[in-house]
Amino acid sequence: MDTNLGLTAMRKRSKARRTERKHAVYVNLNVPELTKAGSGLELYIYSRGEKLGEVDIGRGGFYWKGGGRHRRKRISWTDFAAKMDELAYKGS
Secondary structure (H helix, E strand, O other): OOOOOOOOOOOOOOOOOOOOOOEEEEEEEEOOOOOOOOOEEEEEEEEOOEEEEEEEEEOOOEEEEEOOOOOOEEEOHHHHHHHHHHHHHOOO
16 A cells, blocks of 8 residues: 555755855945935945955945945946956956
């Protein structure tokens, strides 16, 4: 007599390996009204507890501030897209 009653046997899941997180990104989203200055997205990027930098995406602007820097650098969207293409597709 079949005791499974038509149910398929389920496999046990193997334990997933724990890997150490190398990077962490914290987000601050400030959107009182998208048309106003001061609204935007801030990303704080860390690697193994050390701050790599900040990305600030606002109304028409993209800014980068390195971990130990005091001033931020504005990057145009065209330059940002070109750099991302260069990094992503340099071998193609």
